Amino acid sequence: MCAIFGIIGTYEEEKAIEAFDTLAHRGIDAKYTSVNAHCFLGVHRLAITDVTKTLTPIYNHDGLQILFNGEIYNYEVLAVELQLHKASEIDVLYAAYRVWGDDFVKHLRGMFAIAIIEEAQVKLFRDPFGKKPIYYTLDEQRFIFASEMKAIHSLVPFTFDRQIVTQYLSFQTPLPPHTFHRYIHQVDAGEMVTFSVDERRVKRKRYYTPFSEGQTISEQKKAEEQLENVLLESVAMRLPKEVKFACLLSGGVDSSLICAMASLIQKVHTFSIGYEGYEKYDERPYAKTVSEHIKSNHHEVLFSKTDFLQTIEEVIGSLDEPLADPAMLPLYHLMKAVHKEGFKVVLTGDGSDELFMGYRTYKEFYALEQAKELGFKGWLQNYFKSHFSMHKEWEWYKRIFEGSTLFRSTAEIFTDLQQNRLLRMNVKDNRSLAALESYKEEFEQSGRVSPMEWYSFVDLKVMLGNVFLRKLDRMSMAHSIEARSPFLDKEVVATAFSCTPDLRMMKPSKALVKNVARKYLPNEIVDRKKKGFNYPYMEWLQESGELEVIHRIQEKMNLFNESELEMYLEKGKQGMFKQHLFSLYMLCKWLEKVNRSS
Structure with a gap:
Protein backbone atom coordinates (compact mmCIF):
# COMPACT_ATOMS: atom_id res chain seq x y z
CA MET A 1 0.00 0.00 0.00
CA CYS A 2 1.86 3.01 -1.17
CA ALA A 3 -0.14 6.24 -1.17
CA ILE A 4 -2.48 7.75 1.40
CA PHE A 5 -4.53 10.92 1.14
CA GLY A 6 -7.11 12.69 3.28
CA ILE A 7 -9.12 15.87 3.67
CA ILE A 8 -10.80 16.60 6.99
CA GLY A 9 -13.21 19.52 6.65
CA THR A 10 -14.74 21.28 3.67
CA TYR A 11 -13.97 19.97 0.18
CA GLU A 12 -15.30 19.61 -3.35
CA GLU A 13 -15.46 15.93 -4.26
CA GLU A 14 -14.39 16.33 -7.89
CA LYS A 15 -11.28 18.32 -6.93
CA ALA A 16 -10.53 15.89 -4.09
CA ILE A 17 -10.61 12.96 -6.53
CA GLU A 18 -8.30 14.80 -8.94
CA ALA A 19 -5.84 15.50 -6.10
CA PHE A 20 -5.97 11.89 -4.92
CA ASP A 21 -5.33 10.59 -8.43
CA THR A 22 -2.04 12.51 -8.68
CA LEU A 23 -0.67 9.77 -6.40
CA ALA A 24 -1.74 6.84 -8.61
CA HIS A 25 1.87 5.97 -9.59
CA ARG A 26 2.55 4.95 -5.98
CA GLY A 27 -0.09 2.21 -6.06
CA ILE A 28 -1.09 0.89 -9.48
CA ASP A 29 -3.00 -2.23 -8.41
CA ALA A 30 -6.14 -0.75 -6.84
CA LYS A 31 -7.58 2.38 -5.26
CA TYR A 32 -10.05 2.88 -2.44
CA THR A 33 -11.92 5.87 -1.08
CA SER A 34 -14.08 6.57 1.97
CA VAL A 35 -16.24 9.65 1.71
CA ASN A 36 -18.68 11.58 3.87
CA ALA A 37 -19.74 15.20 4.17
CA HIS A 38 -16.64 16.29 6.12
CA CYS A 39 -14.04 13.65 5.30
CA PHE A 40 -12.46 12.37 2.07
CA LEU A 41 -9.97 9.53 2.48
CA GLY A 42 -8.13 7.58 -0.19
CA VAL A 43 -5.50 4.86 -0.62
CA HIS A 44 -3.72 3.70 -3.79
CA ARG A 45 -2.51 0.14 -3.32
CA LEU A 46 0.64 -1.50 -4.60
CA ALA A 47 0.01 -5.18 -3.82
CA ILE A 48 3.08 -6.74 -2.21
CA THR A 49 1.51 -8.74 0.63
CA ASP A 50 -1.80 -10.62 0.36
CA VAL A 51 -1.63 -10.03 -3.39
CA THR A 52 -4.61 -12.25 -4.25
CA LYS A 53 -6.87 -10.79 -1.57
CA THR A 54 -9.21 -7.85 -2.05
CA LEU A 55 -8.29 -5.82 0.98
CA THR A 56 -9.91 -2.66 2.30
CA PRO A 57 -6.85 -0.62 3.28
CA ILE A 58 -8.97 2.15 4.80
CA TYR A 59 -9.78 0.49 8.11
CA ASN A 60 -13.08 1.74 9.53
CA HIS A 61 -14.26 0.24 12.77
CA ASP A 62 -15.58 1.38 16.12
CA GLY A 63 -15.29 5.09 15.26
CA LEU A 64 -11.65 4.66 14.21
CA GLN A 65 -10.26 5.01 10.69
CA ILE A 66 -6.74 3.98 9.69
CA LEU A 67 -4.87 4.63 6.44
CA PHE A 68 -1.58 2.84 5.95
CA ASN A 69 1.30 3.21 3.49
CA GLY A 70 4.29 0.89 3.70
CA GLU A 71 5.27 -2.51 5.04
CA ILE A 72 5.29 -3.91 8.58
CA TYR A 73 7.79 -6.76 8.45
CA ASN A 74 6.93 -8.14 11.89
CA TYR A 75 3.14 -7.99 11.53
CA GLU A 76 2.75 -11.79 11.71
CA VAL A 77 4.72 -11.87 14.98
CA LEU A 78 2.57 -9.05 16.35
CA ALA A 79 -0.58 -10.89 15.23
CA VAL A 80 0.38 -13.84 17.41
CA GLU A 81 1.20 -11.54 20.34
CA LEU A 82 -2.16 -9.80 19.94
CA GLN A 83 -3.97 -13.16 19.53
CA LEU A 84 -5.24 -12.41 16.05
CA HIS A 85 -6.07 -15.13 13.51
CA LYS A 86 -5.32 -14.68 9.78
CA ALA A 87 -4.86 -10.96 10.23
CA SER A 88 -3.64 -8.52 7.58
CA GLU A 89 -1.16 -5.73 8.31
CA ILE A 90 -3.92 -3.19 8.85
CA ASP A 91 -5.82 -5.57 11.17
CA VAL A 92 -2.64 -5.77 13.25
CA LEU A 93 -2.27 -1.98 13.25
CA TYR A 94 -5.82 -1.54 14.53
CA ALA A 95 -5.39 -4.10 17.30
CA ALA A 96 -1.96 -2.71 18.25
CA TYR A 97 -3.37 0.81 18.49
CA ARG A 98 -6.24 -0.38 20.69
CA VAL A 99 -3.81 -2.16 23.03
CA TRP A 100 -0.86 0.25 23.14
CA GLY A 101 -2.36 3.59 22.06
CA ASP A 102 0.06 6.01 20.42
CA ASP A 103 2.97 3.80 21.50
CA PHE A 104 1.85 1.12 19.01
CA VAL A 105 4.41 2.47 16.49
CA LYS A 106 7.23 1.56 18.87
CA HIS A 107 6.34 -2.12 18.31
CA LEU A 108 6.58 -1.93 14.51
CA ARG A 109 9.56 -2.98 12.39
CA GLY A 110 9.13 -1.59 8.93
CA MET A 111 8.63 1.51 6.84
CA PHE A 112 5.38 3.38 7.02
CA ALA A 113 3.25 6.48 6.98
CA ILE A 114 0.07 5.94 8.99
CA ALA A 115 -2.95 8.19 9.49
CA ILE A 116 -5.43 7.55 12.29
CA ILE A 117 -8.69 9.51 12.47
CA GLU A 118 -10.56 9.24 15.74
CA GLU A 119 -12.69 11.49 17.96
CA ALA A 120 -12.09 14.73 16.05
CA GLN A 121 -8.36 14.10 15.88
CA VAL A 122 -6.01 13.17 13.05
CA LYS A 123 -2.73 11.50 13.98
CA LEU A 124 0.06 11.08 11.45
CA PHE A 125 2.96 8.70 12.14
CA ARG A 126 6.14 8.38 10.07
CA ASP A 127 8.61 5.50 10.37
CA PRO A 128 11.78 5.97 12.46
CA PHE A 129 14.15 6.75 9.56
CA GLY A 130 11.88 8.53 7.08
CA LYS A 131 11.53 5.86 4.41
CA LYS A 132 7.91 6.72 3.66
CA PRO A 133 6.91 10.39 3.31
CA ILE A 134 3.85 12.23 4.57
CA TYR A 135 2.93 15.92 4.21
CA TYR A 136 0.15 18.07 5.61
CA THR A 137 -1.39 21.53 5.49
CA LEU A 138 -4.01 23.36 7.51
CA ASP A 139 -6.23 26.32 6.68
CA GLU A 140 -9.53 27.66 8.03
CA GLN A 141 -11.64 25.10 6.17
CA ARG A 142 -9.68 21.86 6.22
CA PHE A 143 -6.71 19.71 7.18
CA ILE A 144 -5.10 17.86 4.26
CA PHE A 145 -2.48 15.10 4.34
CA ALA A 146 -0.85 13.15 1.51
CA SER A 147 2.07 10.87 0.66
CA GLU A 148 3.42 13.45 -1.80
CA MET A 149 3.04 17.21 -1.94
CA LYS A 150 1.70 17.19 -5.50
CA ALA A 151 -1.69 16.06 -4.17
CA ILE A 152 -1.83 19.04 -1.81
CA HIS A 153 -0.41 21.39 -4.47
CA SER A 154 -3.42 20.65 -6.66
CA LEU A 155 -5.71 22.01 -3.92
CA VAL A 156 -3.62 24.78 -2.35
CA PRO A 157 -2.11 27.66 -4.37
CA PHE A 158 1.69 27.46 -4.39
CA THR A 159 3.41 30.01 -2.16
CA PHE A 160 7.18 29.97 -2.58
CA ASP A 161 9.07 30.32 0.70
CA ARG A 162 12.24 32.09 -0.37
CA GLN A 163 13.81 31.65 3.07
CA ILE A 164 13.97 27.86 2.57
CA VAL A 165 16.48 28.35 -0.25
CA THR A 166 19.17 28.56 2.43
CA GLN A 167 18.25 25.16 3.90
CA TYR A 168 18.25 23.65 0.44
CA LEU A 169 21.66 25.07 -0.45
CA SER A 170 23.03 23.90 2.89
CA PHE A 171 21.61 20.37 2.93
CA GLN A 172 20.44 19.59 -0.63
CA THR A 173 16.79 19.63 0.52
CA PRO A 174 14.51 21.40 3.01
CA LEU A 175 14.50 19.87 6.50
CA PRO A 176 11.29 18.97 8.39
CA PRO A 177 8.88 20.45 9.11
CA HIS A 178 9.67 22.90 6.31
CA THR A 179 9.15 22.64 2.56
CA PHE A 180 9.50 25.14 -0.27
CA HIS A 181 5.75 25.71 0.07
CA ARG A 182 5.16 28.12 2.93
CA TYR A 183 1.96 26.39 4.07
CA ILE A 184 2.80 22.73 3.46
CA HIS A 185 4.78 20.83 6.09
CA GLN A 186 6.42 17.42 6.31
CA VAL A 187 6.27 14.96 9.18
CA ASP A 188 9.79 14.16 10.36
CA ALA A 189 11.19 10.65 10.69
CA GLY A 190 10.17 9.05 13.99
CA GLU A 191 7.56 11.74 14.61
CA MET A 192 3.85 11.86 15.40
CA VAL A 193 1.82 14.89 14.30
CA THR A 194 -1.62 15.43 15.86
CA PHE A 195 -4.31 17.72 14.46
CA SER A 196 -7.21 18.59 16.75
CA VAL A 197 -10.35 19.52 14.80
CA ASP A 198 -11.83 21.45 17.73
CA GLU A 199 -8.68 23.40 18.61
CA ARG A 200 -7.52 23.80 14.98
CA ARG A 201 -3.99 23.14 16.20
CA VAL A 202 -1.14 20.90 15.13
CA LYS A 203 1.21 19.31 17.69
CA ARG A 204 4.46 17.50 16.94
CA LYS A 205 6.01 14.80 19.11
CA ARG A 206 9.09 12.62 18.59
CA TYR A 207 8.39 8.97 19.42
CA TYR A 208 11.68 7.37 18.34
CA THR A 209 15.35 7.91 19.03
CA PRO A 210 18.24 5.59 18.03
CA PHE A 211 19.81 6.06 21.46
CA SER A 212 18.72 3.08 23.53
CA GLU A 213 19.35 2.67 27.24
CA GLY A 214 20.26 -0.98 26.77
CA GLN A 215 23.58 -2.71 26.30
CA THR A 216 26.87 -1.12 25.34
CA ILE A 217 29.03 -3.28 23.08
CA SER A 218 32.75 -2.74 23.49
CA GLU A 219 34.10 -6.11 22.32
CA GLN A 220 34.82 -6.42 18.61
CA LYS A 221 33.87 -10.09 18.26
CA LYS A 222 30.54 -9.58 20.01
CA ALA A 223 29.79 -6.54 17.85
CA GLU A 224 30.47 -8.47 14.65
CA GLU A 225 28.40 -11.46 15.76
CA GLN A 226 25.43 -9.29 16.71
CA LEU A 227 25.67 -7.24 13.53
CA GLU A 228 25.76 -10.37 11.38
CA ASN A 229 22.75 -11.88 13.17
CA VAL A 230 20.52 -8.81 13.02
CA LEU A 231 21.49 -8.12 9.41
CA LEU A 232 20.68 -11.68 8.33
CA GLU A 233 17.32 -11.37 10.09
CA SER A 234 16.69 -7.96 8.53
CA VAL A 235 17.40 -9.22 5.01
CA ALA A 236 15.20 -12.28 5.50
CA MET A 237 12.31 -10.13 6.78
CA ARG A 238 12.46 -7.95 3.67
CA LEU A 239 12.27 -10.68 1.05
CA PRO A 240 8.71 -10.66 -0.32
CA LYS A 241 6.95 -14.01 -0.51
CA GLU A 242 4.43 -13.22 -3.25
CA LEU A 249 24.26 -4.06 -6.82
CA SER A 250 26.95 -1.40 -7.18
CA GLY A 251 29.88 -3.69 -6.43
CA GLY A 252 30.60 -1.88 -3.16
CA VAL A 253 30.73 -3.85 0.06
CA ASP A 254 27.31 -2.75 1.38
CA SER A 255 25.06 -3.63 -1.55
CA SER A 256 27.18 -6.72 -2.22
CA LEU A 257 26.69 -7.98 1.33
CA ILE A 258 22.92 -7.49 1.14
CA CYS A 259 22.82 -9.36 -2.18
CA ALA A 260 24.95 -12.18 -0.80
CA MET A 261 22.78 -12.59 2.30
CA ALA A 262 19.60 -12.59 0.19
CA SER A 263 21.11 -15.22 -2.12
CA LEU A 264 21.42 -17.61 0.84
CA ILE A 265 17.63 -17.79 0.95
CA GLN A 266 16.88 -17.93 -2.78
CA LYS A 267 18.43 -17.17 -6.15
CA VAL A 268 18.33 -13.43 -6.71
CA HIS A 269 18.26 -10.99 -9.60
CA THR A 270 20.82 -8.18 -9.39
CA PHE A 271 20.89 -4.86 -11.26
CA SER A 272 23.84 -2.52 -11.79
CA ILE A 273 24.33 0.61 -13.88
CA GLY A 274 27.27 1.75 -15.96
CA TYR A 275 28.49 4.56 -18.23
CA GLU A 276 29.85 3.49 -21.61
CA GLY A 277 32.99 5.45 -22.49
CA TYR A 278 33.46 6.71 -18.92
CA GLU A 279 35.33 3.79 -17.36
CA LYS A 280 36.63 5.85 -14.43
CA TYR A 281 33.04 6.17 -13.21
CA ASP A 282 32.01 2.60 -14.03
CA GLU A 283 31.77 -0.05 -11.30
CA ARG A 284 30.16 -2.78 -13.39
CA PRO A 285 33.24 -5.05 -13.31
CA TYR A 286 33.03 -5.20 -9.49
CA ALA A 287 29.28 -5.86 -9.61
CA LYS A 288 29.88 -8.66 -12.11
CA THR A 289 32.46 -10.23 -9.79
CA VAL A 290 29.93 -10.27 -6.96
CA SER A 291 27.19 -11.58 -9.24
CA GLU A 292 29.35 -14.50 -10.31
CA HIS A 293 30.28 -15.20 -6.71
CA ILE A 294 26.67 -15.37 -5.48
CA LYS A 295 25.38 -16.85 -8.78
CA SER A 296 22.72 -14.20 -9.33
CA ASN A 297 20.78 -13.47 -12.50
CA HIS A 298 22.61 -10.26 -13.32
CA HIS A 299 21.30 -7.31 -15.35
CA GLU A 300 23.49 -4.43 -16.56
CA VAL A 301 21.89 -1.10 -17.48
CA LEU A 302 23.69 1.62 -19.46
CA PHE A 303 23.17 5.32 -18.78
CA SER A 304 24.14 7.64 -21.62
CA LYS A 305 24.13 11.41 -22.09
CA THR A 306 20.86 11.06 -24.04
CA ASP A 307 19.34 9.07 -21.16
CA PHE A 308 20.60 11.71 -18.73
CA LEU A 309 18.92 14.60 -20.53
CA GLN A 310 15.65 12.72 -20.95
CA THR A 311 15.71 11.61 -17.32
CA ILE A 312 16.12 15.19 -16.06
CA GLU A 313 12.77 16.15 -17.57
CA GLU A 314 11.05 13.07 -16.16
CA VAL A 315 12.56 13.49 -12.70
CA ILE A 316 11.61 17.16 -12.49
CA GLY A 317 8.06 16.02 -13.17
CA SER A 318 8.28 13.44 -10.37
CA LEU A 319 9.77 15.74 -7.73
CA ASP A 320 7.62 18.13 -5.72
CA GLU A 321 10.76 20.01 -4.64
CA PRO A 322 14.32 20.27 -5.92
CA LEU A 323 16.77 17.67 -4.63
CA ALA A 324 20.48 18.32 -5.11
CA ASP A 325 21.72 14.73 -5.35
CA PRO A 326 22.87 13.95 -8.92
CA ALA A 327 22.70 10.22 -8.15
CA MET A 328 18.90 10.39 -8.39
CA LEU A 329 19.06 10.57 -12.22
CA PRO A 330 20.82 7.23 -12.92
CA LEU A 331 18.79 5.73 -10.06
CA TYR A 332 15.56 6.78 -11.79
CA HIS A 333 16.81 5.26 -15.05
CA LEU A 334 17.79 2.05 -13.25
CA MET A 335 14.38 1.79 -11.55
CA LYS A 336 12.71 2.18 -14.94
CA ALA A 337 14.66 -0.86 -16.16
CA VAL A 338 13.78 -2.82 -13.01
CA HIS A 339 10.09 -2.05 -13.54
CA LYS A 340 10.23 -3.15 -17.19
CA GLU A 341 11.54 -6.53 -16.02
CA GLY A 342 8.45 -6.96 -13.83
CA PHE A 343 9.94 -6.46 -10.34
CA LYS A 344 7.92 -4.78 -7.60
CA VAL A 345 10.50 -4.78 -4.79
CA VAL A 346 14.22 -3.97 -4.66
CA LEU A 347 16.73 -4.31 -1.82
CA THR A 348 19.44 -1.67 -1.38
CA GLY A 349 22.57 -1.16 0.72
CA ASP A 350 21.64 2.31 2.02
CA GLY A 351 22.59 3.19 5.59
CA SER A 352 25.82 1.35 6.22
CA ASP A 353 28.19 4.29 5.64
CA GLU A 354 26.33 6.53 8.07
CA LEU A 355 25.90 3.88 10.76
CA PHE A 356 29.41 2.41 10.57
CA MET A 357 31.40 5.54 9.72
CA GLY A 358 32.26 4.73 6.11
CA TYR A 359 32.88 8.24 4.81
CA ARG A 360 36.45 9.54 4.70
CA THR A 361 35.16 12.96 5.79
CA TYR A 362 34.30 11.56 9.24
CA LYS A 363 37.97 10.98 9.93
CA GLU A 364 38.89 14.39 8.53
CA PHE A 365 36.37 16.14 10.75
CA TYR A 366 37.42 14.15 13.82
CA ALA A 367 41.05 15.14 13.27
CA LEU A 368 39.98 18.79 12.97
CA GLU A 369 38.03 18.58 16.22
CA GLN A 370 41.35 18.27 18.03
CA ALA A 371 42.15 21.89 17.11
CA LYS A 372 39.47 22.96 19.61
CA GLU A 373 41.96 22.16 22.35
CA LEU A 374 44.44 24.77 21.10
CA GLY A 375 45.09 27.59 23.51
CA PHE A 376 45.44 31.21 22.38
CA LYS A 377 43.26 30.87 19.27
CA GLY A 378 42.48 34.58 19.06
CA TRP A 379 45.14 35.40 16.49
CA LEU A 380 44.11 32.49 14.26
CA GLN A 381 40.47 33.46 14.58
CA ASN A 382 41.19 37.03 13.48
CA TYR A 383 43.46 35.84 10.68
CA PHE A 384 40.77 33.58 9.24
CA LYS A 385 38.18 36.36 9.38
CA SER A 386 40.40 38.67 7.33
CA HIS A 387 41.59 36.03 4.83
CA PHE A 388 38.42 34.53 3.38
CA SER A 389 38.71 31.52 1.08
CA MET A 390 35.95 29.81 -0.92
CA HIS A 391 37.35 26.41 0.05
CA LYS A 392 35.26 24.43 2.52
CA GLU A 393 38.30 23.88 4.76
CA TRP A 394 38.32 27.62 5.52
CA GLU A 395 34.81 27.37 6.93
CA TRP A 396 35.71 24.29 8.95
CA TYR A 397 38.61 26.02 10.71
CA LYS A 398 36.51 29.12 11.28
CA ARG A 399 33.96 27.01 13.15
CA ILE A 400 36.71 25.41 15.20
CA PHE A 401 38.20 28.74 16.24
CA GLU A 402 34.78 30.17 17.09
CA GLY A 403 33.80 27.13 19.16
CA SER A 404 30.83 26.34 16.92
CA THR A 405 29.57 22.90 15.86
CA LEU A 406 31.96 21.74 13.16
CA PHE A 407 30.11 18.88 11.45
CA ARG A 408 26.67 19.66 10.03
CA SER A 409 26.13 16.49 7.99
CA THR A 410 27.74 15.04 4.92
CA ALA A 411 24.89 16.61 2.97
CA GLU A 412 26.29 20.11 3.48
CA ILE A 413 27.22 21.88 0.22
CA PHE A 414 27.14 25.68 0.56
CA THR A 415 28.44 27.16 3.81
CA ASP A 416 26.59 30.09 5.38
CA LEU A 417 29.21 32.58 4.23
CA GLN A 418 29.16 31.21 0.68
CA GLN A 419 25.38 31.67 0.69
CA ASN A 420 25.63 35.18 2.09
CA ARG A 421 27.89 36.14 -0.80
CA LEU A 422 25.76 34.36 -3.42
CA LEU A 423 22.17 35.11 -2.39
CA ARG A 424 20.45 38.45 -2.42
CA MET A 425 19.51 38.04 1.22
CA ASN A 426 21.36 38.31 4.51
CA VAL A 427 22.48 34.83 5.55
CA LYS A 428 23.98 35.04 9.01
CA ASP A 429 26.68 32.78 10.39
CA ASN A 430 25.35 29.50 11.79
CA ARG A 431 22.03 29.70 9.99
CA SER A 432 22.65 26.12 8.87
CA LEU A 433 23.26 25.11 12.47
CA ALA A 434 19.95 26.67 13.52
CA ALA A 435 18.20 24.36 11.04
CA LEU A 436 19.68 21.40 12.95
CA GLU A 437 18.59 22.68 16.37
CA SER A 438 16.02 19.94 17.10
CA TYR A 439 18.53 17.23 16.14
CA LYS A 440 21.23 18.84 18.28
CA GLU A 441 18.82 18.93 21.21
CA GLU A 442 17.94 15.24 20.80
CA PHE A 443 21.62 14.31 20.67
CA GLU A 444 22.46 16.31 23.78
CA GLN A 445 19.52 14.80 25.68
CA SER A 446 20.91 11.33 24.93
CA GLY A 447 23.98 12.06 27.05
CA ARG A 448 26.30 11.10 24.19
CA VAL A 449 29.36 13.31 23.84
CA SER A 450 31.57 11.70 21.20
CA PRO A 451 31.85 13.77 18.00
CA MET A 452 31.79 10.51 16.03
CA GLU A 453 28.37 9.64 17.41
CA TRP A 454 27.14 13.13 16.48
CA TYR A 455 28.39 12.60 12.90
CA SER A 456 26.52 9.32 12.61
CA PHE A 457 23.36 10.64 14.25
CA VAL A 458 23.03 13.85 12.25
CA ASP A 459 23.70 11.98 9.01
CA LEU A 460 21.04 9.43 9.94
CA LYS A 461 18.66 12.39 10.17
CA VAL A 462 19.85 14.59 7.30
CA MET A 463 21.93 12.69 4.73
CA LEU A 464 19.88 9.51 4.99
CA GLY A 465 16.46 10.64 6.15
CA ASN A 466 16.15 13.76 4.04
CA VAL A 467 18.40 13.18 1.01
CA PHE A 468 19.07 9.51 0.29
CA LEU A 469 15.75 8.06 1.46
CA ARG A 470 13.79 10.86 -0.20
CA LYS A 471 15.68 10.14 -3.43
CA LEU A 472 15.11 6.40 -3.06
CA ASP A 473 11.39 6.74 -2.37
CA ARG A 474 10.63 9.17 -5.21
CA MET A 475 12.75 7.44 -7.85
CA SER A 476 11.41 3.96 -7.00
CA MET A 477 7.77 4.93 -6.51
CA ALA A 478 7.77 6.86 -9.79
CA HIS A 479 7.97 3.36 -11.30
CA SER A 480 5.69 1.67 -8.73
CA ILE A 481 8.60 -0.12 -7.06
CA GLU A 482 9.03 -0.53 -3.32
CA ALA A 483 12.63 -0.09 -2.12
CA ARG A 484 13.75 -1.83 1.07
CA SER A 485 16.95 -1.10 3.00
CA PRO A 486 18.01 -3.86 5.44
CA PHE A 487 20.74 -1.75 7.10
CA LEU A 488 17.98 0.64 8.18
CA ASP A 489 16.14 -1.81 10.37
CA LYS A 490 15.53 -0.72 13.96
CA GLU A 491 17.55 -3.62 15.35
CA VAL A 492 20.50 -3.02 13.03
CA VAL A 493 20.52 0.69 13.91
CA ALA A 494 20.25 -0.15 17.62
CA THR A 495 23.25 -2.46 17.27
CA ALA A 496 25.29 0.28 15.58
CA PHE A 497 24.51 2.86 18.26
CA SER A 498 25.21 0.29 21.01
CA CYS A 499 28.79 -0.10 19.79
CA THR A 500 31.37 2.15 21.41
CA PRO A 501 32.69 4.95 19.17
CA ASP A 502 36.14 3.37 18.88
CA LEU A 503 34.58 0.15 17.53
CA ARG A 504 32.67 2.06 14.87
CA MET A 505 35.80 4.01 13.89
CA MET A 506 38.22 1.08 13.75
CA LYS A 507 40.60 0.82 10.83
CA PRO A 508 40.12 -0.02 8.06
CA SER A 509 37.08 2.14 7.42
CA LYS A 510 33.82 0.35 8.28
CA ALA A 511 35.78 -2.57 9.77
CA LEU A 512 32.78 -4.17 11.52
CA VAL A 513 30.81 -4.46 8.29
CA LYS A 514 33.83 -5.63 6.31
CA ASN A 515 34.70 -8.33 8.82
CA VAL A 516 31.15 -9.68 8.56
CA ALA A 517 31.29 -9.41 4.78
CA ARG A 518 34.43 -11.59 4.53
CA LYS A 519 32.23 -14.61 5.22
CA TYR A 520 30.07 -13.85 2.20
CA LEU A 521 32.20 -12.03 -0.39
CA PRO A 522 35.60 -12.25 -2.10
CA ASN A 523 38.36 -10.29 -0.38
CA GLU A 524 38.93 -8.23 -3.53
CA ILE A 525 35.43 -6.75 -3.04
CA VAL A 526 35.73 -6.31 0.72
CA ASP A 527 39.16 -4.69 0.58
CA ARG A 528 38.83 -2.53 -2.51
CA LYS A 529 39.10 1.19 -2.00
CA LYS A 530 35.76 2.91 -1.53
CA LYS A 531 34.68 4.72 -4.68
CA GLY A 532 32.11 7.44 -4.19
CA PHE A 533 29.16 7.27 -6.56
CA ASN A 534 29.89 9.57 -9.49
CA TYR A 535 29.31 10.04 -13.21
CA PRO A 536 29.94 12.87 -15.72
CA TYR A 537 26.80 14.85 -14.88
CA MET A 538 28.46 18.27 -14.93
CA GLU A 539 30.20 17.62 -18.25
CA TRP A 540 26.85 16.63 -19.75
CA LEU A 541 25.06 19.67 -18.33
CA GLN A 542 27.70 22.02 -19.72
CA GLU A 543 27.87 20.34 -23.14
CA SER A 544 24.08 20.45 -23.56
CA GLY A 545 23.64 24.08 -22.51
CA GLU A 546 21.32 23.03 -19.69
CA LEU A 547 22.95 25.42 -17.22
CA GLU A 548 21.35 28.33 -19.11
CA VAL A 549 18.26 27.76 -16.96
CA ILE A 550 20.19 29.42 -14.12
CA HIS A 551 20.46 32.65 -16.12
CA ARG A 552 16.77 32.49 -17.10
CA ILE A 553 15.63 32.18 -13.49
CA GLN A 554 18.10 34.84 -12.35
CA GLU A 555 16.67 37.25 -14.92
CA LYS A 556 13.14 36.52 -13.72
CA MET A 557 13.59 36.23 -9.94
CA ASN A 558 16.91 37.95 -9.17
CA LEU A 559 17.85 35.41 -6.49
CA PHE A 560 21.62 35.73 -6.79
CA ASN A 561 24.39 38.31 -6.77
CA GLU A 562 25.54 38.36 -10.39
CA SER A 563 29.31 38.44 -9.84
CA GLU A 564 29.26 35.53 -7.41
CA LEU A 565 26.96 33.47 -9.64
CA GLU A 566 29.29 34.02 -12.61
CA MET A 567 32.24 32.95 -10.47
CA TYR A 568 30.59 29.56 -9.82
CA LEU A 569 29.72 29.12 -13.49
CA GLU A 570 33.29 29.93 -14.55
CA LYS A 571 34.86 27.70 -11.90
CA GLY A 572 32.49 24.96 -13.00
CA LYS A 573 34.10 24.98 -16.44
CA GLN A 574 37.38 24.10 -14.69
CA GLY A 575 35.79 21.11 -12.92
CA MET A 576 35.32 22.91 -9.59
CA PHE A 577 32.22 23.32 -7.41
CA LYS A 578 30.31 20.56 -9.21
CA GLN A 579 27.90 19.90 -6.37
CA HIS A 580 27.34 23.60 -5.80
CA LEU A 581 26.45 24.09 -9.46
CA PHE A 582 24.22 21.04 -9.60
CA SER A 583 22.23 22.27 -6.61
CA LEU A 584 21.76 25.66 -8.30
CA TYR A 585 20.79 23.95 -11.54
CA MET A 586 18.14 21.76 -9.90
CA LEU A 587 16.73 24.70 -7.96
CA CYS A 588 16.38 26.79 -11.11
CA LYS A 589 15.09 23.90 -13.21
CA TRP A 590 12.38 23.26 -10.65
CA LEU A 591 11.52 26.96 -10.28
CA GLU A 592 11.10 27.22 -14.04
CA LYS A 593 8.68 24.30 -13.98
CA VAL A 594 6.73 25.82 -11.08
CA ASN A 595 6.53 29.21 -12.80
CA ARG A 596 5.26 27.60 -16.01
CA SER A 597 2.52 25.66 -14.23
CA SER A 598 1.37 28.43 -11.88
Missing part, protein backbone atom coordinates in the same frame (compact mmCIF):
# COMPACT_ATOMS: atom_id res chain seq x y z
CA VAL A 243 6.05 -10.89 -5.82
CA LYS A 244 9.32 -10.73 -7.78
CA PHE A 245 12.16 -8.82 -6.15
CA ALA A 246 15.64 -7.71 -7.19
CA CYS A 247 18.74 -6.33 -5.50
CA LEU A 248 20.57 -3.17 -6.53
